[in-house]
Amino acid sequence: MRRRFDVSLTVLVPIIQGGVAALAVLCAEYLPRLLPAVFPGDAPMVVALTAGITVACVSSVFVYAALRPVRRLLATATPAMALPTVPGRQPMGEFDRLERVADQMAEVLGTLDARTLFPHMVGESRVMRGFFPQIIKVAGTDSTVLLLGDSGTGKELAARSIHDKSGRSNGPFVAVNCAAIPAGLLESELFGHEKGAFTGAVARKKGKFEQAAGGTLFLDEIGDMPTETQSKILRALEARQFERVGGNAALALDVRVVAATHRDLAAMIRQGTFREDLFHRLNVFPIHLPPLRERREDIPLLAQRFLEVLRPGATLSVEALQRLLAYDWPGNVRELKNTLERASVLAGEHEVGPQHLPGLAGAGPAVTGDVADTTDLDGRLAAYERSLIEAALARTGGVQSRAAALLGVKERSLWHRVKKLGIAPGAFKDAE
Template identity: 70%
Template sequence: MAAPKPMEQDSPRKRDSPLVGGSLLILVPGILGGVAALPILTAGSLWPGLFWWRHAEILSLLSGGAVYLAATGLLLWVRRPIRRFLHSTRQIDVLAQTPAPAARSRDELDRLEGVFDQVVELLSAMDARALFPNMVGESRAMRAVFSQLLKVAATDATVLLLGESGVGKELAALSLHEKSGRAKGPFVAVNCAAIPEGLLESELFGHERGAFTGAVARKIGKFEKAAQGTLFLDEIGDMPPETQAKILRAIESRQFERVGGGKPLRLDVRVVAATHRDLPEMIRQGRFREDLYHRLNVFPVRLPPLRDRREDIPLLAGRFLEGFRPGARLSVEALQRLLAHDWPGNVRELKNVLERATVLAGGDEIAPRHLPGLSGQGPAEATAGDEAADLDSRLAAYERTLIEAALSRTGGVQSRAAALLGIKERSLWHRVKKLGIAVGPFRGQGG
């Protein structure tokens, strides 16, 4: 790649050019003044006897002039804090990547819009990091999930987490528990698919001594252990029908009995269930109880697959690599390969791939050769066989991959990313905006 030309520095006069330039300071008050004077002139023309001689012209001049002066003063007053704001953003590295103005007033307005977009993006990302430190994700899809979790966390409503395997449903359930009024209580997770069918009921409700062969002592079940806390029923779709009926009865009556016991025990837990299965289809097949589904589906939250939030991959990769080997880094080519992969195993697969890559790379930078099994195809080539994908969508997908890799390599600094790509900073800014790329998740990932 040819060495990029150094970015042209703005002159002091350009840097200090006002947001509301001279043309706007004249044009906007002039329009408002004209609007104020027009009714008086119109009335004088339609009804000549309404005003004394030339009084209409005098009144329109006075009213228009007053509005003009007031509008000019207001614009000057509003301009000062906005100019201070824009000047301050130039001193902050994470907000200093909007393009330098080329045309006087229009580009200043473009810059203000870009800065405000970045401020909103940054505040939203900071909010996500602060509220859900254990969940990695600053994409719009994940921020929508966080918003839903916050809404339901303050209640005791039953939550059903939906999504493919490996998207982080247990982590979402734990985050929901930590933001709820039951945060001081226990969080108890049960994988319904990992427990043999004959033992699941005893595992959930507990049993009395002598309840069955081998029950030599009383056992406290998960429902009791989760008292005043949250019980997370993972893979609820793999629960046998007999246990489904007992779970439904316990949730509805808020009571349950240990296996082999006759004394009803009060149920004081919040139930959060999760599944990767299509429960409505299972209901049609008679494999899942419809009444239990409606009881669990009070507040459904669907977690997006990793392929639908690729902008979070650099952030996730950074978190995993820091845990495997502090200081470990991905090459641009390796990151491109991660971004191009569809991740059928989602975040779990990404974590396993990066752990293996860390071992293979040793102390070196992680390169594509350390990612065996991942296709070297980018999105453009991967969709080449898709007849529904037109040329524009393929090019846009490939362009997004290159830009995201450059942003990750440069820590989200668009001026450096533009230099790495060999394009002008303004061109990169417009491409980022056109493709809807969130810059926030890439900040702090470069080196």
């Protein structure tokens, strides 16, 4: 039996480029010698036209040959991989199919980049892959960053990622929760104090600004900072120096500040509870962290990560995962982590099932509360269908053929549903 070999595109593309370049050189070398006798007056134009046509024709042959492996792959693909013709539309051409394959490759590469560059932040959804490049862009600068988002979205993890990828990564990362420190002690905690500065100050103490010298200072819940401390923070950031409480010596400020809040600072400015000038000083590079309900594709990955830490080898049933996907998570990732910790305790050595998620018993089909009341029937059915498909893909590591068998549908039917709902199966692939 004759054996057939398909050459990789990584080999064919350089060959195509080299062949076209060689052809252009040959045309430029020999055509001027052959054509002047036939077209004495228009030789330069004829040379250029002939060379262009020849290069285009030969290039087309090369490209057609290069696409042959892709055509064979698409022709022999499983129904879940096939690219069917949509009724009423023209059949997809070779370049349309190649573009679709390129898009799928970009999707996979984006997922791999997210895993490699941010190993401590679980997120392979589209919204998170739009969030990560912002971290990369600002990390290489010394600009002040303001992280905005609901409580429990992972603002401290984002701040640590900025620090780890910055030029200050060898310096300290110091985090301060401004809401957890009493107003009377916050200034001393940040700037430090001299001995005898106040009752109980029995020795000199370095503040967080000094402790973070050469590194990053993370001011969490900056919206809960008292207004009198806000003015001193502003002055320190603008002058790049500060004084300890009870001291007179000016100390150089050598920190990169990353602030975070879940509050609406614009509304606080209108109410007079947050300084507008400090807001503008902090809001140099704002980054919004999406709530968990806006990146449901990451829920299976987060659940797997948390369960693996809590009880290695623990698994989720499809029904339990569907309930996780359906819930709205007002407490975001923090709430999901706490829920799974409770579920792992209840499940013991068994698989985590819906009975181990009592707090989510009333979860609806991917929408809850007022949203569920106002969404039409088609929208609610689509949301329920999405949650079931995502749960099956998460259970099978993104393998659509196995997910289809789990759901009791044909692979081709699942493929159509995945495309219709805009689900990215690659986001559910098991991390290597």
